[in-house]
Amino acid sequence: MPRPVTPSTRQRVTVITGGSRGIGAATALRLARDGHRVGICYEQDAVAARRTADAVREAGAEAVTVRADTSDEQSVDRLFDTVRDAFGPLTGLVNNAGVSGPLGRFTETSPHVMRRVVDVNVVGTLLCARRALREMSTVHGGLGGSIVNISSAAATLGSPGEYVHYAASKAAVDAMTVGLAKEFTGEGVRVNCVQPGSVLTGMHARMGDPDRAWKKAEITPARRPGEPEEIADAVAWLLSDEASYTSGAVLRVTGGL
Template identity: 55%
Template sequence: MNPLTVVTGGSRGIGAATVRQLAAAGHDVVFCYQRDSAAADAVLRDVHAAGRQGRAVRADTTDPEQVARLFDTAAELGEPTGLVNNAGTTSPIGPFTDLTLADLRRVVDVNLIGYVLCAQQAARRFASGGAIVNVSSAAATLGSPGEYVHYAAVKAATDTLTVGLAKELGPRNIRVNAVSPGIIDTEIHTVSGLPDRAAQVGAQTPLGRPGQPDEVAAAIVWLLSDAASYTSGAVLRVAGGR
């Protein structure tokens, strides 16, 4: 039986790269997206071109009913065996004192509440075991002073969620890990108000460049694979040395 993996935020950036690499590795994939149906359709075509089954579901991961619908769609293809918690957002870069309540709530809702809701569904439905990968951030340990301390704090919570779930779900043969990307060249930086941020900050890393979505996706795919069968509770840093 082919593995069946659910990916949140799968139409662009790290999520899209992950969906494509999973399909190439033999996974059937169900992914959600929020707005860009054209981008989702393009990713889905690549899944089918790889000879795998796939579905694209428009869903907001902060809504429990929509999360359940995402997993119901996956169940139409078989028993899910993997989850990639990737859907995320940030907010405009600026001093902590300028942070608005609306931006704070949105970052917490998408990057933490959404992860918890999706992990709950996975834990309930992975009857034969499986693997969860949470997409965290190097910001969790760097703190992001003067940029988005609240986002860094939420990503630190993601790391704690990963460790706790790995211990709770391990006896059920469900592995839980995280990847912790550094500065990656994706569209998320437009939300921060600095679309060129990846190039600027990437140049300051020991490797002298930003990372690419495929480099993070490769780590995610490995953590979902049998090659990582004894890896659980790990936070794998993919951050160019930062």
């Protein structure tokens, strides 16, 4: 039986939200090696976004950077319009943008932080998925594609004493992944999710504990933090034709945690 038509038969064009640093930047470089044209979405750090785009170009691929707040619908539309105008029809989305706020007990977490986390991690992921599905779904005239959402092991661990609100937002990402896969796989769009464990990125310092990744290594069976590139490899596989029958998966990449 022949394989279905997949994005490999045309130019791969992938939007990566939160693409300037950490897992997003590593994913941009990994996808560049697979021949993707990459739209790097960032909210604040233009210098880091340009640095990642330059690295993608050095790897032989094309990149464009777009400043956007993924929790804002008009900003999301501008992001996708810019990438489409630069590279053509979309084939993939990596929903990586996320925030946590400072570490701390739930009762000490401000409602402002909670709302921002939900706005970016849940609403932003939904808005980007919605726009990508309107671009790629065959019902909407698209040619198919793939979405990979970035969740967290916190979604199942709960993260007591650190950021329960963040864990709850990532559990929502897992749920939307399953629901969207069931709704859109028949329309040519696979939807999957990666759940990273503790990974060596700058996010820990922004939460208030730069050494947190190594502290978490003590309770991780692998006895070390993950590297951003290890998460990027999982994302790249889910976007590839090798995962052509994989949709609705929540792939745990946690060193055994």
